[in-house]
Amino acid sequence: MRVGELSKRSGVPVPTIKYYLREGLLPAGVLTSPNQAHYDESHLRRLRLVRALVDVGELSISAVRDALAAIDSSEQTMHKKLGMVQEAITTVPNTPIDERSVQEVKDFLARHGRHEDVDAEHWEISRMLTAVLSAARSLGHDRFHEQLEPYMAALEMIAKADLDYMLGRAKSVDDLVESMVVGTILGDAALIALRRMAHAVESERRAKEEDQV
Amino acid sequence: MRVGELSKRSGVPVPTIKYYLREGLLPAGVLTSPNQAHYDESHLRRLRLVRALVDVGELSISAVRDALAAIDSSEQTMHKKLGMVQEAITTVPNTPIDERSVQEVKDFLARHGRHEDVDAEHWEISRMLTAVLSAARSLGHDRFHEQLEPYMAALEMIAKADLDYMLGRAKSVDDLVESMVVGTILGDAALIALRRMAHAVESERRAKEEDQV
DNA sequence: CGATAGTAGAGAGTGCCGCTATCCACTTTG
């Protein structure tokens, strides 16, 4: 197909597709003459992935580029792949850090199977967590870190479901990494939405309970 | 204190503070003369809240304004307050919707205590969920909605912990709404970080297991 | 007392980001 059809099928305007091509988010089509190129289903698929990362994941164009690089790279172990995906996908809030939060994160990591190897300073995820706890403390929420325990208990269940899903879907190696990206990004959004729902349901439940008393 | 000290104590540049004042994110100080104003601890607190919402929550300035309006409003029931907070805080991805996803969300809501009153079309949260499922389907993940069940099971636990936290902290009514905002925004970020951690831990665990076999 | 630094308020300017618009020399399609 040509760019017009790609545009129609994806809902993305032609100039935007050209922009993504320039930015390297989308591989060029096969040229049949100096000003004609053919695109196939893989382009459509990739284009939809880009849109999902931008619209749902709210990734910047350069973060999308990193995520796609992770997908396209030929890393061996699942573990390393997941690391690359996470690196590309997560952004650490740029906020002042306080020392007590750093310690809290270290303690937390020690309690949850990350004692040895990992240097917390250089692991993006742990820096993100530290930033959150620091922000909480600066707002007077200095016991916020206690919430992490119930969170982690629940998230272990979720992580199992996630990995089952990712591994279950993957028919090829490329598929696996793509599932990681999609599962992580869409999962984040789904989690946030469901948490809001659960809040609404629970607050309603408590309101009714109080009525009856 | 004057604006310079407010800046020093919060880490926010003076011009930015002035910008927030203009945008109505921060109430004006008390004027002691035509070009001198005094700010107090409440301004500092509010300023830090704004930064947390911007830096950690990645809210836009206008979303922050809405969130603060929710905090400052004098709504009665906790339930309605929570609704306002959620409305202000959540942004629905702007992405094409397909009908099957709409139906899946409806079914899901019916299964989880939202059968009666709520019209799903107008509840932001359910529109967000629909957007996520639609994006998933467009990427070929048409069974993604099955993940929602294990997610919701875990989130019910989390929601209980969240409400306990919010209600437990609040010493006044204003406090409660602020706790909702902070708990929701920081909780989102913490949840995302911990989910990444849990993924890493679980994928490591599975890799080791496989080694032993 | 004067020199220096800080201030409120308001408008204009900046830098970045994610697109759009325009143009050219072509093909393809009806």
Add this chain to the structure above:
DNA sequence: CAAAGTGGATAGCGGCACTCTCTACTATCG
């Protein structure tokens, strides 16, 4: 054949979150 569409490249645009600049003051230090 004319009209519509295309690849490629460069320039432009609109929004956003600041940041700068300016004026007419006020506070403070030596």
